[in-house]
Amino acid sequence: MRIWRLTEERHSPGLDGEGARLWGGRWNSVGQPTVYTSDSLALAALEVLVHLPRNERQKETLPRYLAIGLDVPDELISDPGHPPGISSEESVALGDAWLRSASSLGLLVPSRVIPLERNVMLNPRHPAMVDVQVALTEPFVFDDRLNY
Secondary structure (H helix, E strand, O other), rough: EEEEEEEEHHHHHOOOOHHHHOOOOOOEEOOOOOEEEEOOOHHHHHHHHHHOOOHHHHHHHHOOOEEEEOOHHHHHEEEOOOOOOOHHHHHHHHHHHHHHOOOOOEEEEEEEEEEOOEEEEEOOOHHHHHHHHEEEEEEEOHHHHOOO
């Protein structure tokens, strides 16, 4: 499966989960390293854009980003079928339990930005993390029309 990560150039490729460990996220609590990716580059871009404060969305103030395509064997990603609209408390509890279980390298989860689309969490502590291949790294610039 090809999955996508959009990351600031200075953090590339960002596969240690350190940012999520420090700050927590939709599917993990502080202290749990996780690598957030998406099943499409478009969704990865929206996930980054939605977290940028409006005053930072001006092209000249944005950091430099890289689009990183990762290849992960399909059998290493589980899909428990979490429903869209799950609460933040439930998603963190489910994500933390999955991370502790180390039952799979990746977990498909619904995006909050587009609930019918999927993000993929990766557990950087899983032994199969060595099977993740960086297939593509390209500079990424947000289109000017997205700055509002």
